[in-house]
Amino acid sequence: MGDSIRFLLDGEVQTLRDVDPTATVLDLLRYRLGRTGTKEGCAEGDCGACTVLLGELDGDRVAWRAVNACILFVPMLDGRALMTVESLSRGGTLHPVQRAMVEKHGSQCGFCTPGIIMSLYARTVGAAGTAVPAKDLLAGNLCRCTGYGPILAVAEEAEVAPSEEDAIVSALRSLDRDRPLELSWRDPLADSDRRWFAPRTSDELAQILLDHPDARIVAGATDVGLWVTKQHRVLPDIIWLGDVADLKIIEEEEGHVRLGANVRYSEAHAALTRLHPDLGELIRRIGAVQVRNSGTIGGNIANGSPIGDTPPALIALGATLTLRRGAERRQIPLEDYFIAYGKQDRVPGEFVESVTVPRPAPGTLIRIVKLSKRFDSDISAVCGAFALTIEAGRIVSARIAFGGMAGTPARAHNAEAALAGQPWSETTIEAAAAALAQDYTPLTDVRGSADYRLTAAANLLRRLWIEQQAPESLLALEPIHG
Incomplete structure (x- = not known):
């Protein structure tokens, strides 16, 4: 058991003791370290005002990624390097990105500017997920003064530059040797110990879960972080997956792609794009760079949300899930994992280890469509996936599988039956569209009414048919992922 967290801030070792396991990095920076450039705008990972860079060892280099400090728990810093907007101008000299923001008038009220600068700076160090168009790079940074024009002009000029990081690599290796498996913090209000477990291997994870089956598993905290910042929930025991290296595997074989549960969206993007372009486009629509740099494929599945984006697509492609408890493993179709709203087929002490996605047979017609109120950083009203x-x-x-249509992501068995064995025709498609009303009883909420969801789902089937009949000139008029 350890009693301290150690990380690098601008290359200098910081040691923290007696840390609340669910204290956020944003609060640490502002109220303990006096780094007030990092702002709180939303406290839920949407606005990007709190963007910082987190670095970790990757062989002989430091792999940087932009993340939201507002939903990053302080123990996640352990053994890593941290940079804030103050890091860029130490000594009083502005970084080129900062200078360009000034010269191009990219800042108005200035509240969002530090987070935007950190997102832009991330590209200059080749951080994860930043090799994207400028608009994608900044999708997770909201400017309420609507000053995006000059900011995008700065983004277009942000080029990757070599960095001198030998000293940071050496320091991180030194920190890595002494990282604790468990941290404990005494909660004076609850008069109890709250524990943070940081296993290094899936074997350690399996044993900790057997010993503490009620502990909360956390990967990127893109959802659990909101339980703390918005719901003010107290989480007694947490098992963090960030250091479990063998859950980060990406295996691309001739017949399948297998992803460890701890693979982040930004890390899975290339492999899933190669599996099918629509999968890559779907990942691009999940949150923004900061969210994709934290959230994981396994977390999106294990969470069991009815509006999670990846499960409908993976279900339609016939994905299977590997679950582990102790030394025992079992494989189930992904669709069987979701039992009811808030209930999954996972017994105490069991965890999601990996997901395996079969490679589609040549000629398979695949479409994955996300419908949401805005294109960037929005939750699905309906997400439909088709493999014919x-x-x-x-x-x-x-x-066929849909998200947002029921208490869980689920297949459309009646619609599938209306299609299978029938001619590929408009009449068949209409029969399948009508059958969707037997498959789903959607809810009405802020993202859409039940009628809208049923109508939209049926129209996605019709659109699939129209796309195959229309000339390419007509298809080019509107993207299929709008």
Whole structure:
């Protein structure tokens, strides 16, 4: 058991003791370290005003990623390097990104500016997920003064530059040798100990879960972080997956892609794009760079949200889940994991280890469509995924799954039955569209009414048919992921 957290801030070792396991890095920076450049705008990972850079060892280099400090728990810093907006201008000299923001009038009220600068700076050090168009790079940074024009001009000029990081690599290696497996903090209000477990291997994780089956598993905290910042929940025991290296595997084989549960969205993006372009586009629509740099594929599944974006797509593609408890493993179809709202097929002490996605057979018709009120950083109202095998004008097989249509992501079995074995025709599509009302009883909420969701789902089926009939000139008029 350890009693301290150690990390690098601008290359200098910081040691923290008696730390609340769910204290946020944002609060640490502002109220304990006096780094007030990092702002609180939303406290839920949406606005980007709190963007900082987190670095960790990757062989002989430091792998940087932009993250939201407002939903990053302080123990996640242990053994890592941290940079804030103050890091860029030590000694009184502005970094080129900062200078460009001044010269191009990219700052108005200035509240969002530090977070925007950190997102732009991330590209200059080749940080994860930043090799994207400028608008994607800044999708997670909201400017309420609507000054995006000059900011985008600065983003276009932000080029990757070599960095001198040998000293940081050496210091991180030194920190890595002494990192604790467990931290404990005494909660004076609850008069109890709150523990933070940081296993290094899946074997350690399995044993800790057997010993503490009620502990909360946390990967990127993109959802659990809001339990603390918005709901003010107290989480007694936490098991963090950030150091479990063997849950970060990405295995691309001839017949499948296998992803460890701890693979972040930004890390999975390339492999899933190669599996099918629509999957890559779907990942691009999940949150923003900061969220994709923290959130994980396994966390999105294990969470069991009915509006999680990846499960419908993976279900339609026939993905299987590997669950582990102790030394025992079992595989189940991903669709069977979701039992009811808030209930998954996972017994105490069991955890999601990996997800395996079969490589689609050549010629399979695949479409994955996310419908939301805005394009960037929004939660789905409806997410539909279709995988059809069509031979000689007849539908041989069909797998359809939707999110946002029920208490869980689920297949449309009646619609599939209306398609399978039938001619590939408009009449068949209309029969399948009508069958969706037997598959789902959607709820009405702020993202859409039940009628809207059923109508939209049926229209996605019709659109699939139209796309295959229309000339390419017509298809180019509107993107299929709007």
